[in-house]
Amino acid sequence: MPVSLERLIAEVEPAVVTDELIRDCIVTNLTWLDLSFNKIQAIEGLSTLTRLQDLSLFSNAITTIEGLDNLPNLNVLSLGSNQLPRLECVSCLVAFSRLQLLNLAGNPLAKEPDYRGYVLSHLQQLRYLDYRRVLSADRATAMEQHQDEMLELREREDAAAAEKAAAAEKAAHAATMAEANLTGIDTLLDDMAAADPEWPKLSTVPGLLEPWSDVRDKWQVATDEFKLVILDAHSRKKAEQAAFKAALSEALAERDAEAKALLLGYEKGKKALLRSMAARSADPEEQVLGAKVKLMALHEALLGLEVDAVEVVAGLVTEFDRCYSEMAEANKLQYNAYFTQVRDLQNNFFAALVASSPSYLERYGSAADNFELEALPEEVAALLGDKDALGNALQTSHEAHISVLDGLEDRLVGREIATANSLAESNNTWQEQRHRERMGELLSYLERNMQDLEALAADAADAAAEAGEAQ
Template identity: 35%
Template sequence: MAHPLELAEPNVIDEELIRNCITTVEEISIAEDKKKEMKTETELHDIKAVSFSFQNILRIDNLNGLFSLVKLQLDNNIIEKIENIGHLVNLEWLDLSFNNIQTIQGLETLTKLTDLSLFNNRIEELKNLKTLQNLNCLSVGNNLIRDVVHAITYLRPFRNLKMLNMAGNPCHKDPEYHMRIVAHLRDIVYVDYRLVDPDKVQAAREQYQEDLFEILEEEKKQAEDEKKAEEQQHWHDTLSEANLSGVDTLLKVMLDEDPEQGKLHHLSFWLEIIDEIQHEFKGMSKDFIDGTLNANKAKYAEKGRFVDALRSSRQKSDGDSIALVGKFDLKKKKLMRQLEDLREDETIKKLRELQDLNTELNDDLLELGLRQMEADDQIISDFERRYGDLVNAFVEAAQNGFFAKVRDLENAFHTRAVTMATDELEHFAAGQLEDVTDEAQIFLGDKDIVFASLNASHDAHLGIIDGLEDQIVTKERKTYNTLVAEARAESHARDRKRITEIATVTARNNKEIVELIQSEQEGWNR
């Protein structure tokens, strides 16, 4: 089992120790000078592999900044807890063997791990590994794991697991240890460092045929449930993206959040008319959702045209700007080649001409920038108008279409409920109702309470309808306004950046020209 606690003072991980323990991902020998350079020159965030083997480390700490770490060896220490490595999300190889670890924890974020060794510790149970679905090799031998059935049940979903070592655990003494593993872990290739015999796999699966059948059925059901959940989440995301969240469940929310439902269930007809309104609402909401999703295609198309128009316009403007700068640079290079052959006065004259050209370049670039600003503004304004029409169409369909119809449905439902309640109260008063519970008798015995409950229910329903309508309309307009505002803000930021770039380029050109003129004048004076 794990070695006894060392008497020497535990080592603390610091930058000096980290650098001394830098190694390579692959176990290859490198020259001493290269090794020294690697340990002294490598930036912490660029380190790929570290080996802290036999360092008498008690606590894992101070590994911040090692974001590129792929391989980490912490074997043969006195570590008691896995901690402070959750940020090392690029780890593929982790060795924590020969320590004093009792619980598997702190590894949930290390989803790239393919090789994990917890050999020779004090672990009693496999847990907190479910996110590590890329595990290819797992070594948990020489621990305190007693239940092989729990272990293989836990590891069965790990479809990439090819190598497993659990030798040296109490469960290893189970006479069916090996047969259980090869039967239940369908993708396993090596068990306890030995290649799995295909014949033994077949025999093991036949031996545990009934168990495997139950497991497969359970996994099938789980897969179906997961698929259904994924489809529901996809549908939820689709509605959310289309600003239709809550539309399909509006009636359910109306009923679930209705404080009068408990009382109104005492009315004999209540469930019947609820079934009817649910049927009508289902068709109504489906029509609105389908229509909106179809109409949203025009929104996506409009956004695409807007982005393409901006890109095309800016590409042309950028191309013209690059051409102007290139033309100036050619003239500058040509003049530079001629300077040695010119007299001093001619040189200064040419340089001043170049200075004038640089001023023209500045003006021309600013003019192009101004035109692009105007083009951006026009493109954004056109988009604002066209997309705004689509937003208004959606709001119209929501307010005067769907929500108006839902209110009409609710009003008709309420009117019918009041009429049927009136009849039922008359029959109750005449003693013509059968199988009336004590609670129902109390409720139906007070006509005012019945109608007050119906009215309160109706008001609650209308309030929920109004709330969702306001939420959807507000979000639609806010999203639209934000979209346009962000487009204008991006355009303005781009314009400011372009003006700064122009000033930088022309100022640099002017500085070079002025320095050349000064140099010529100084030479002339000498």
């Protein structure tokens, strides 16, 4: 993407190592840290020390082991002489596969009769515990003593890992669907039923909603096909965006390279001018005038590069916006076709319910000896005993389903077009801002260097005047 003129100028000068840079490098690359004897009550503020290998928190007031999740390289950990109360505190260290030395001596948990066996069975990666070497026999004994507990722990860990993986997969799928503008498609039929105030009553009538299973089967087929089409279009949109950004970067990088070469040439000439004027090897006025001519020539050349860049960027933006808008319009047609399919399924389902309603009215009737009717909830029985009430319930149900369908279609189509329009607007805003900033940089560079040359000329004139007076 575009590089500012100031950065191009900076790149022709030696890099500067700042105090802030040094501090950042020290902190992010820290491998050893001793925080002993500090009255620390909670482990905090270590999340950026991802390369930390050796950490000492000896003799503090820590009551729980936490705040270490971002330290995967931890090899040595000293938590001796703290206030860790229970053996269960060490369970969170199981994930630290590189941890070889652990010190917990001086904590309340270390006074437990089974302290060493418990820790060694749970942290099998340890080679030293409380600065005592862990022998293979000690580890084997600990594992045997805690075999049932470790099996149960492993089962819980496996279950938790499976649950976490399932949640991550579900979240990733939801994110993909949202990114592709498919939110609500997977749950459409469930959402239709959930928004239907009559659905709970109608679903208690034996056999009445059997056609819904056929609707669900056909909807699933249509939905799978629709998702494939939209996801493929989404992939093509992402590829188009990537190609657009790459083309922009390449075009601007070429012109930035030319600008950098021009700037480097001028800066070298400026340094040569300073040396020449210091040596008074030529007429200062002529030298400054020549430098001004070169500065104006540089300015014109940089302006030419910017004009060229504006034309190239505008062409790339226009072409990208056209392609992206065409894909959005094509997607709009796909949305319309899909929702028409689902709407037809709903209409057919409603027609089937209306057609079957007389048989249900006749079957259940209102006779006192109708045991099937008596087995139903009172409000459902009343519904089946009233033709108008049943018809109204079916109509209300149908309208609720159609409302959900229409609402989702409007949201997805609206979002598809709005995204394309927003992207086009942001591209135009960006290219206008880029041009304004570059023109401001060019003008600032010209004014600053012109002032420098004027100052040089004034200094030379003062020096000449002083020399004349001295004679």
